[in-house]
Amino acid sequence: MLMQIQVEEDRIGLSPEILRRAFLDNLFYIQGKPLALATKNDFYIALAYTVRDRMLHCWNSTASTYTARGSRTVCYLSAEFLMGPHLGNNLINLGIYDQMKQAIEGLDLDFEELIAQEEEPGLGNGGLGRLAACYLDSLATLEIPSMGYGIRYEFGIFDQEIRDGWQVEITDKWLRYGNPWELPRPEWAVEIKFGGYTEPFTDDQGRYRVRWIPAWSVKGVPYDTPILGYQVNTANTLRLWKAEAPESFDFEAFNQGNYYRAVQEKVASENLTKVLYPNDEKFEGKQLRLQQQFFFVSCSLQDMFHILERQQLPLEAFPQKFTVQLNDTHPAIAVAELMRLLVDKYLVEWDKAWDITQQTLAYTNHTLLPEALEKWALDLFAGLLPRHLEIIYEINARFLDRVRLKFVGDAERTARMSLIDEQGARYIRMAHLACVGSHAINGVAALHSELLKQTVLKDFYEFFPEKFSNKTNGVTPRRWIALSNPSMTKLITSKIGSGWIKHLDQLRQLESFVGDIEFQRQWRESKRSNKQSLAALVKNRLDITIDPDSLFDVQSKRIHEYKRQHLNALHIVTLYDSIKQNPTLEITPRTFIFGGKAAPGYYMAKLMIKLITAIAEVVNGDPDVRDRIKVVFIPDYNVTNSQPVYPAADLSEQISTAGLEASGTGNMKFAMNGALTIGTLDGANVEIREEVGAENFFLFGLITEEVAALKEQGYNPWDYYHSNDALKAAIDLIASGHFSHGDRDLFKPLVDKLLHHDPFLLLADYASYIECQTKVDQAYRDTQHWTRMSILNAARMGKFSSDRSIRDYCKEIWKVQPIEVL
Ligand code: GPK
Missing domain, CATH: 3.40.50.2000 (Glycogen Phosphorylase B;)
Structure with missing residues (x-):
């Protein structure tokens, strides 16, 4: 039976009058406050829900469309998503920034002040995390079915204060006042296991198999955030996993009557996604970090298998249904985990599983700095993921056989390329694992991609040159021009229309005005007013006059x-x-x-x-x-x-x-x-x-x-x-x-x-x-x-729109097409 829901105008209408009514309605029914008692935060939340209501229609239509079409989906796996505040960006992408401003100012409220109430989700360190956020914006804008998968850190990157000229770190309590942009999906929780040991056995069909008997587990609960594209109906999903105490792992029985022990276990489980590691381009071999990496990777891969099941697709269809991008080596354990799920859980034979794994995964490298390269101490790894270690050994043995065959007698090369670093204490080299398990490897700018081939990944380039390519980074012009620089946006649009926001190459049309004295004056005026605004902020925050x-x-x-x-x-x-x-x-x-x-x-x-x-x-x-x-x-x-x-x-x-x-x-x-x-x-x-x-x-x-x-x-x-x-x-x-x-x-x-x-x-x-x-x-x-x-x-920055980057990834790595959502 087809159920049609009756949509009230208050939930979709875009005129300032309706927006204002909807805002007051949300203030009343969600925050439970009349105008006179509401705080700034109440206003912000009511405003956020008013915007979210308008996105949910897109989100539901998108979900229905993708389900009906069984569409090929990009899964972007990243330990960081530095999204920044959602409200302003969603208003831009919905195309109702000005209408909403009018609606709010009609109530004598300060619109900019309400927007500034939002505590940004700072779930990333810098460039790498922000790139992931720009890519999600472009994927949605280009109508590409996609999911961002990551970790819902309770504390994101620390807030910085300067005291006596020194940096002081303050805990980032971004969830303090709630997060109106996310929806928890406890019904789609998964279980993640750690530790213990493995044992071989023969199953009832006489097959040799390995059983993993883990020592402990946690539950991964997905929290979904809609990612709306610019002026399209596509709203994709950012799915972030939170760790909670497990249900099935029977602490109740285990801790018979020991209530405090049981509570302790719960607290310990939740520690897993408590905090983002604040290192940028510096590897720190901490056990909790490896737990985080495996946790979100396993949650995400299991989620993909559930989607495959729900869409009644066979296992072999996995690489057709999903293309998985590894944002640096933080999710590289996906190589071993996908193999484990296929071989141990779904009983796929090794060679077939290896085909699926390689066809599915692709790896982006973001740095050449040696101190950033991830390598896990073998004992630490074995203690947490004993089954994965065996799988990595097996991958390594088969891979090194091929290396020896291609470069006969070159033992040094074999040692250099091994997934295990054996000079002294032994380590697992995550970049090597990512390279071997992926069908595509890319750097993030032309020079960087060349240097990768000549330095850190030279041996791998010589072994499978066809895997390597460059995908120069880009940034989204929606947040970084339209939202951040309204004065320049208005000026440009007055000259060449607004098409450039979606097709940044169109900015070239500005070249014909470059000698126009009046246009130059307006350009300077816009820059000057932006400098004035920053000067006011600096005066306000630091009491320095510039x-x-x-x-x-x-x-x-x-x-x-x-x-x-x-x-x-x-x-x-x-x-x-x-x-x-x-x-x-x-x-x-x-x-x-x-x-x-x-x-x-x-x-x-x-x-x-x-x-x-x-x-x-x-x-x-x-x-x-x-x-x-x-x-x-x-x-x-x-x-x-x-x-x-x-x-x-x-x-x-x-x-x-x-x-x-x-x-x-x-x-x-x-x-x-x-x-x-x-x-x-x-x-x-x-x-x-x-x-x-x-x-x-x-x-x-x-x-x-x-x-x-x-x-x-x-x-x-x-x-x-x-x-x-x-x-x-x-x-x-x-x-x-x-x-x-x-x-x-x-x-x-x-x-x-x-x-x-x-x-x-x-x-x-x-x-x-x-x-x-x-x-x-x-x-x-x-x-x-x-x-x-x-x-x-x-005018000449068209190339650096993340839309261009994403088109390149879609065409050359992901092989995925847009699907229009009506
Ligand atoms: C690279 F390896 C890393 C890392 O751990 N964190 C990070 O932000 C940056 N990066 C590079 O330093 C930048 O040059 C690059 O533009 C950015 O990643 C996105 O690719």
């Missing part, structure tokens, strides 16, 4: 030595010193803006924050320089706080040591919003420069090959220190205690590392960087020319 007419020079990203925030700091110190030496020096007034978190255990990164804030204190307090240079460190850089930053930037700092930044995505967000880049030939900078034109990009520094050659021949930072007066002066000033109230010890570790090791070649790139910054200084004075370059940067 001049919107100064050049806004921004570096915002995780704090890392390879990203070289301290090179930027050296430039500031150099400018400061030259003004002090020559008080009448004419320079373009600049505001240096930083934002970013340091991993709590990364001492040098925390010291870099202290260095920046210490320089800020001296510079901003010195009447001789403070009208020419200002330094601001914006605390707690997250998606919410980043949204006003990109539109306000004039200059984007992308200054990593060449060869080390896999792609970067902030570089794209800045350029799309009309900032010019000062950067090295690294990651996606290379392609950005190619697109916008070398004449519209400030290039400096050694290239990858020169970095390698310099290190090869024996790099000595001392030579650079002694042969460059300005460099020596800057470093000496820091070492002298000038920025640390006379304390010469404070920055000693940082200074010593630069002088004696300098693994990221700051000193080698210093001269080139300073020279390039001088060119920036000059160029900014030619307002018209700068405006031209700014317009051309935005």
Whole structure:
């Protein structure tokens, strides 16, 4: 029987009047408050439900369509999804931002203030997690059936406070006031087992099999969030798993009468998804982290088998029904878990199971940094996943046989390619497991994908070159332009219509206005108003006055030595010193803006924050320089706080040591919003420069090959220190205690590392960087020319829409087609 539900206008109507009525209705029936008693949070929740109601129709239609069509589905497995606040984005994608604003303001409420109430789900560290979020937006917008699978951390990335110039970490209690965007689906919970031992047995059909007798288990409960595409009816699902105490694993009987023990077990189970590990590009071999990885991977794969069952598809159809993308090696245990489920649970024979596994999985690498490569100590792994270890041994044995056959007598190669690192203590190499178990392997920018083939994955490239490809990253123009930069959005749309939001290549049409004086003026006006807004935020939060007419020079990203925030700091110190030496020096007034978190255990990164804030204190307090240079460190850089930053930037700092930044995505967000880049030939900078034109990009520094050659021949930072007066002066000033109230010890570790090791070649790139910054200084004075370059940067960023990235993945890896939802 077909049941048609009667949809009330209050749940779907889009006019300001209906939206207002629906909002008041939600305030009354969901928050249980009349207008007069409601708090800001009540208003926010009522607003969120008003928006969610309008999405649920899309979500249900999408689910029905996919079920009826049995559509091929992309499953994006990621330990991180850095979604950012949902409300504003959903309003944009529904196309009702302005109507809702009108509805709310009609009640004399401050719309922006209500939007700002949302605590963002910060379930990621940085680029990798945010990329996953941009990809979900594009998948939905391109009407691709897809699911994001991950972990519902109770505490996401920590909130950062700056006290006395140092980073302090505060627990992120994002669920404190509830989460209106998710729906728990306890009926689809699954069981995840850990520990114990295995034993061989012969089943009743006389087959040799292995049984895993686990020691403990947890329950995985899915929480679903709708991901609506832009101006389409497609709403896909982000399914995040929360760990709870198991039902079937019989603690009740086990703990006969021991109530407290039983409660303890429950608490222990829930610890599994309690907190996101705050390391970015640094592997930490913690047992709980491996538990998290296996937990969400097993939950997600079991979920796929349930979907297959519900759609009455045979096991062999698994790789036709699902294509599974591994976002880095965090979910790489999927190789062994999919094999285990197929072989042990569904009794598929090994070779067939291996075919299915390889056809299903694909792997994206996000970094070449050796300290990021995941390798699990064998004992730890064996204790948690004894059956998976056996499966990995079997995969390895079969794989290495093939290696020996192809490279006869090359024992070193075999050892290098093994899934097990046996030099000393033994480890499982997760990148090797991912490569062997996947049919496709990709890097995230052209240069990075080339370097992968030449360095960390060289042996694997030589073994199966056909698996390798590049998929340059992209970012969604919905959040990063339409939502974050309404003034520029309005201006662009007034010239070329609004099609560019979905087809970013159309921004090229702006090139015909680049010489139009009136358009240039409007462009500057928009940038100026964005700078004004950021200045107001900075005044409000930090009580620092910054001049919107100064050049806004921004570096915002995780704090890392390879990203070289301290090179930027050296430039500031150099400018400061030259003004002090020559008080009448004419320079373009600049505001240096930083934002970013340091991993709590990364001492040098925390010291870099202290260095920046210490320089800020001296510079901003010195009447001789403070009208020419200002330094601001914006605390707690997250998606919410980043949204006003990109539109306000004039200059984007992308200054990593060449060869080390896999792609970067902030570089794209800045350029799309009309900032010019000062950067090295690294990651996606290379392609950005190619697109916008070398004449519209400030290039400096050694290239990858020169970095390698310099290190090869024996790099000595001392030579650079002694042969460059300005460099020596800057470093000496820091070492002298000038920025640390006379304390010469404070920055000693940082200074010593630069002088004696300098693994990221700051000193080698210093001269080139300073020279390039001088060119920036000059160029900014030619307002018209700068405006031209700014317009051309935005106009030529079409390639860096995540829509383009996703189309490439769909065509070349996932082989999946759009399905329209009516
Ligand atoms: C790469 F390996 C990792 C990681 O652990 N975390 C992370 O954010 C970043 N990344 C790269 O550093 C960026 O260059 C890249 O743009 C981003 O991943 C997305 O691919």
